Amino acid sequence: MPTPAIPIALTIAGSDSGGGAGIQADLRTFSAFGVHGTSAITALTAQPTRGVTAIHTAPTAFLRAQIEAVLGDFRVGAAKLGMLATPAIAREVASALARRPRLPVVLDPVLVATTGARLGTQALVASLRRLLASSTLVTPYIPEAEALLGRRIASLAAMPDAAHALRDAGARAVLLKGGHLAGTEVSDLLLTRDGEHWFHQRRRRGEFHGTGCSLSAAVAAGLALGRPLEDAVETAIHFVQEAIAAGYRPGMGVLKVLDHRAAAP
Numbered sequence: 001m002p003t004p005a006i007p008i009a010l011t012i013a014g015s016d017s018g019g020g021a022g023i024q025a026d027l028r029t030f031s032a033f034g035v036h037g038t039s040a041i042t043a044l045t046a047q048p049t050r051g052v053t054a055i056h057t058a059p060t061a062f063l064r065a066q067i068e069a070v071l072g073d074f075r076v077g078a079a080k081l082g083m084l085a086t087p088a089i090a091r092e093v094a095s096a097l098a099r100r101p102r103l104p105v106v107l108d109p110v111l112v113a114t115t116g117a118r119l120g121t122q123a124l125v126a127s128l129r130r131l132l133a134s135s136t137l138v139t140p141y142i143p144e145a146e147a148l149l150g151r152r153i154a155s156l157a158a159m160p161d162a163a164h165a166l167r168d169a170g171a172r173a174v175l176l177k178g179g180h181l182a183g184t185e186v187s188d189l190l191l192t193r194d195g196e197h198w199f200h201q202r203r204r205r206g207e208f209h210g211t212g213c214s215l216s217a218a219v220a221a222g223l224a225l226g227r228p229l230e231d232a233v234e235t236a237i238h239f240v241q242e243a244i245a246a247g248y249r250p251g252m253g254v255l256k257v258l259d260h261r262a263a264a265p
Helices: 022-032 060-072 086-096 122-134 142-151 156-168 213-224 230-244
Strands: 010-015 035-047 054-056 077-082 105-107 174-177 187-192 195-202
Touching: 010 022, 010 060, 010 142, 010 213, 022 035, 022 213, 035 060, 035 086, 054 077, 060 086, 077 213, 086 122, 105 122, 122 142, 142 174, 156 174, 156 187, 174 213, 187 230, 195 230, 213 230
Parallel strands: 010 035, 010 077, 077 105
Antiparallel strands: 035 054, 174 187, 187 195
């Protein structure tokens, strides 16, 4: 069996035709970390910088074929889950992960795009809750955590209780991202079995696309490189901040995309 020259990571997510998020952002992130990127596409989106105009989901049999093609041929060191689109797709992914319980998995529970377009339903929320136990880390924004828990998270002070509730629901570790809360600073909370760890960053002006995708992919890249979870998360947060600082507007909308090359560790 050939030995890979570099670590390998897998992204199971949707394709962003505008190139700012989804599979495209994940693969650029893997490359920035020196990790070979593989993929299984759950859905195609028609998505410029001004909104999502159409979504076409992959047949579950074809998604299964993609996942099996990758995991049957490559020594994948970690996987990142992004937009799963439908409960049937989420169940298919859960089935594939159940056959590989030692694979580190980062779950980014994508439910709403940066543009505000809803990418999930209540049935999908229920399916994502069942995926928590299969994940090494879950990385929700505040609105996604609210959907998973069925309650409001209105302040920084409410974040620890919400993170603990997600752990109680089955997640092994939680990175609760506080960017949707008001303030000049963005605070993220990492909760593991070893306790709570806060990360604080200065809020940057502008609307950025693909931050959540890039962050979860960066954590997966770190895990594929063999880094401990806490180190992988800290490095990923720094990477995204640097990529935001170098961000640019490629389209006619106000959204900026991240410059992954400029942020390469």
